[in-house]
Amino acid sequence: xxxxxxxxxxxxxxxxxxxxxxxxxxxxxxxxxxxxxxxxxxxxxxxxxxxxxxxxxxxxxxxxxxxxxxxxxxxxxxxxxxxxxxx
Numbered sequence: 462x463x464x465x466x467x468x469x470x471x472x473x474x475x476x477x478x479x480x481x482x483x484x485x486x487x488x489x490x491x492x493x494x495x496x497x498x499x500x501x502x503x504x505x506x507x508x509x510x511x512x513x514x515x516x517x518x519x520x521x522x523x524x525x526x527x528x529x530x531x532x533x534x535x536x537x538x539x540x541x542x543x544x545x546x547x548x
C-alpha cells in the first residue's frame with residue numbers, strides 16, 4: 462500500500478490527500494507530528510536522493526510517498542494519474 466508522510470499544517474499535504482481520496486487511491490497516512498513517524502520519515506530524508514534538491518532549497522520534503530515497490534517520491538500526481546488510467 463502507498464504510504465504518505467505529511468503534516469496537517471502543510472497545504473501541499475492537504476492537496477495530496479484530497480487528490481488521492483478523490484481518485485480512490487488507497488494509502489496509509491503517517492503524520493510527522495508523531496515522533497515515531499518523524500523518525501521514520503527522517504531516515505528516508507537523510508538517505509534518498511529525491512530529497513537532495515529539497516534540502517538544498519531549505520524545504521522539508523512533504524508530502525512524501527513510499528510506493529508499494531519501495532520507490533520514494535514527492536510526486537503524488539503520478540499515483541492519481543495511474544489510478545485514473547487504470548479504470
